[in-house]
Amino acid sequence: MKKWLAGMVLALLATLPLIAFAGVPLDTVKTNVDSVLEVLRDPKLQGEAGKKVKAQRIEAAAEKLFDFVELSKRTLGVNWNKFTPEQRKEFVRLFESILKNAYVDRITAYTDEQVSFTKEIPLSGDTVEVRSVVIGKNNQVPIEYRVIKESNQWKVYDVVIEGVSLIENYRSQFREILGNNPPETLLDTLRKKVGAG
Amino acid sequence: MSRWNAGRDRRRSGARGLTLGPVVLAAFFLCLSPLHTWADGPDPDTGTEVNAPAAGKQVEETGSSPAATAEKPSDQYGDVTGQEAEGVGTRIADPIEPWNRAMYHVNDKLYFWLLKPTTKAYKYAVPEGFRGLIGNFYQNIKAPVRIVNNFLQGKPHYAALELARFLVNSTVGVGGLRECATQCFGITGREADFGQTLGKYGVGTGFYIVWPLLGPSSPRDTVGWAADLALTPTFYVSSQWFSPETVGLYALDKVNYTSFHLGDYEALKAAAIDPYVAMRDAYVQYRKKAVEQ
Numbered sequence: 001m002k003k004w005l006a007g008m009v010l011a012l013l014a015t016l017p018l019i020a021f022a023g024v025p026l027d028t029v030k031t032n033v034d035s036v037l038e039v040l041r042d043p044k045l046q047g048e049a050g051k052k053v054k055a056q057r058i059e060a061a062a063e064k065l066f067d068f069v070e071l072s073k074r075t076l077g078v079n080w081n082k083f084t085p086e087q088r089k090e091f092v093r094l095f096e097s098i099l100k101n102a103y104v105d106r107i108t109a110y111t112d113e114q115v116s117f118t119k120e121i122p123l124s125g126d127t128v129e130v131r132s133v134v135i136g137k138n139n140q141v142p143i144e145y146r147v148i149k150e151s152n153q154w155k156v157y158d159v160v161i162e163g164v165s166l167i168e169n170y171r172s173q174f175r176e177i178l179g180n181n182p183p184e185t186l187l188d189t190l191r192k193k194v195g196a197g
Numbered sequence: 198m199s200r201w202n203a204g205r206d207r208r209r210s211g212a213r214g215l216t217l218g219p220v221v222l223a224a225f226f227l228c229l230s231p232l233h234t235w236a237d238g239p240d241p242d243t244g245t246e247v248n249a250p251a252a253g254k255q256v257e258e259t260g261s262s263p264a265a266t267a268e269k270p271s272d273q274y275g276d277v278t279g280q281e282a283e284g285v286g287t288r289i290a291d292p293i294e295p296w297n298r299a300m301y302h303v304n305d306k307l308y309f310w311l312l313k314p315t316t317k318a319y320k321y322a323v324p325e326g327f328r329g330l331i332g333n334f335y336q337n338i339k340a341p342v343r344i345v346n347n348f349l350q351g352k353p354h355y356a357a358l359e360l361a362r363f364l365v366n367s368t369v370g371v372g373g374l375r376e377c378a379t380q381c382f383g384i385t386g387r388e389a390d391f392g393q394t395l396g397k398y399g400v401g402t403g404f405y406i407v408w409p410l411l412g413p414s415s416p417r418d419t420v421g422w423a424a425d426l427a428l429t430p431t432f433y434v435s436s437q438w439f440s441p442e443t444v445g446l447y448a449l450d451k452v453n454y455t456s457f458h459l460g461d462y463e464a465l466k467a468a469a470i471d472p473y474v475a476m477r478d479a480y481v482q483y484r485k486k487a488v489e490q
Contacts, residue, residue, distance in 0.1 A: 088274045
C-alpha cells in the first residue's frame with residue numbers, strides 16, 4: 001500500500017513539470033487577455049469617468065502581453081537592418097504607440113465576448129502559437145497569438161485573426177513606403193500619425 | 198471597403214467571407230470583433246483566394262540580406278536574421294492600382310455617406326433580436342452556395358451537413374429565421390464559395406480589383422461571386438437583373454449585416470498607415486487562408 005502510494009506521488013510529481021511547461025505560453029496569453037477583459041467588465045469603471053482608467057489599465061496589460069521590439073522587427077523584416085540603431089528605437093516607440101491606441105480604441109467597445117483558449121502549437125524552438133476563439137452572440141472568431149520566449153517570458157509578437165496576420169498586414173504597408181523611400185520617410189509618416197492621434 | 202463585401206457568415210468554423218477590414222483590425226485588437234456574423238452575402242470577394250506571390254510592386258522581403266549579419270545577438274535592437282527577417286510572402290499584383298485606389302475612395306465615401314447613416318437608422322429602428330432573425334434568414338437562403346461548393350471541393354460530408362442544416366432551419370427554424378440546426382441539434386456546416394472552389398482547383402488569383410460597392414476582389418473572386426449569386430435564391434425573385442426586389446433584398450442583407458459591424462471599418466482605417474494597402478493585404482491573406490483550409 002505504501003509502495004503504491006509512493007509510486008503515485010512520484011508519478012504525479014514527474015508529470016507536474018511537464019504539464020506546467022506545456023501550458024506556459026497559453027497561460028501567459030490567457031492571463032493577460034483575461035486581465036484586459038476583466039478591466040473591460042469592471043462595473044466600477046463604467047461611464048466616462050472610468051474610460052481613462054480603463055484605457056490606462058488596458059495599456060499596461062498590453063505592455064505585458066506584447067513584445068513590441070520583436071513585433072517591430074518582424075514587421076519590418078530585412079528592412080529593419082536599413083535602420084540605424086536610433087531609428088530602430090524610434091520606430092519601435094512610434095509603432096507601439098500606434099498599436100496601443102488602436103487597441104485601446106477598439107477593445108473598449110467590447111464587453112460581452114467570451115474568449116476560450118483552445119491549444120498551443122509549437123512553431124519553432126522558441127516560438128509557439130496559442131489558439132483561441134472569441135465567442136460572440138452570433139459568431140465565433142478564431143484568433144491565434146504567436147508568442148516568443150524571451151528571457152523566460154512569453155510575449156506576443158503577432159496576432160492572426162481569421163488568417164490575417166497583423167505583422168504581415170503592417171509589413172505590406174511599410175514595404176510599400178520603404179520600397180522607394182529611406183527609413184526617415186516612414187518614420188516621418190509614423191510621427192505624423194502618432195501626433196495626430 | 199470591407200463591409201461592402203464582407204458578408205459571409207463565419208459563425209461556423211468554416212470558411213469565411215471576406216471581411217477583411219474588420220478582420221484585420223480585429224486581429225489586432227485581438228479580441229473581439231464581431232466580424233462575422235450571420236449575413237453572408239455572395240460577396241464578390243468571396244469567391245476567391247488570393248494567393249499571390251504575384252508580382253506587384255512590392256519589394257523584397259526575403260530572409261537573407263547582406264545587412265543581416267553581425268551585431269551582438271544579445272542586443273534586442275540588433276539586426277534581424279533568419280526567422281525574423283523572413284517575409285511570409287502573401288502578395289497580389291496590383292496593375293490597376295490607380296483605378297483601385299479611386300474605387301477604394303468611392304467605397305469609402307459610400308460607406309460614410311450612405312451605408313453608415315442608413316445602417317444607424319436601421320439599427321435604431323430594428324431591435325437586435327429581430328436583426329438576428331434577418332441575419333439567419335439570409336444565411337439560410339444562401340445554403341445552396343455552401344452545399345454546391347462543399348460538394349465541388351470534394352467535401353460531400355459538409356455538403357450533406359449544410360443540406361441538413363438548410364432543411365432543419367427552413368422548417369423547424371421557420372423559413373430560416375432561427376438557426377435551429379446548430380442550436381437545437383448541433384449541426385455545424387462549413388462555409389464554402391465558388392472563388393474558393395476555383396482556388397482549390399488551382400486557379401490563381403490573378404490581380405487585385407476593387408469594385409465599386411462590392412469592394413476588394415480579383416478576377417477569380419469576381420467569377421466566384423457571380424456564380425454564387427446565381428446559386429442564391431433571392432436573386433431569382435425577379436426576372437430582371439436590377440429590379441426593386443433584387444436590389445432591395447441585397448440592400449437589406451448589406452445593411453442588416455453592417456448593423457452588427459459598425460465601427461469595424463473605422464477601426465481598420467484608424468489603425469492603418471495606408472488603409473488601401475492594409476485592406477488589400479487583409480483581403481489577400483484572408484482569401485489565401487480560405488483556399489488553404
